[in-house]
Amino acid sequence: MIVxxxxxxxxxxxxxxxxxxxxxxxxxxxxxVMQRHEFHKEDALPNLGSVYSEIDDQCWGEYGGIKEVTLNRERLIVHFDPSRPNPHINYDEVRIAFSVNDSEFQKLQNTLQKIMLGYEDRLNLIN
Known part of the structure; x- marks a missing residue:
């Protein structure tokens, strides 16, 4: 696994x-970065196609291909689907450690929920 x-x-x-x-x-x-596609804010395209993710450079960004997202108070973990077509992101998983205050964490959680609208079955929010 490449992390x-x-x-x-x-x-x-x-x-x-x-x-x-x-x-x-x-x-x-x-x-x-993760972002909801601006023209598909309400649409849940197949294979999480409404969600954009990028690592380190635009050439390593793609729409969709996410298998699961987990957020807790100190970490964001994104698992990518190994069977996705044309993977631009060469990682199986992203693990991000962070520290924010309670207000910022609430904004982070709310925004991630908006990004994952329609894909709630692939979002794990752990308190």
Missing amino acids: FELLAKLVGIEESFDYIGFSSGEDNEHYF
Whole structure:
């Protein structure tokens, strides 16, 4: 299993754009983002095709291909579907450790729920 691990010093949450991002903080040397497709905010396309994810560069981004997302108070874990067609992300899993205050965590959780709208069966929120 190939895992992308990131200790996020910066956490970005844009509720109005249904966007979350995590960065190593070193001029965004390493980062991971998830965002809902702007034209499919209400549509749940097959294979999570309404959800965009990207690691470190736009060339390593793709719509869909996510098998499961887990969020707890200190970590985001994204499992990718190994059978997805044309994988641009060469990882099986993303593990991000982060630290935010309670208010920011609530915004993060709410925004992730909006990103995963229609795919709730693939979202695990752990308190």
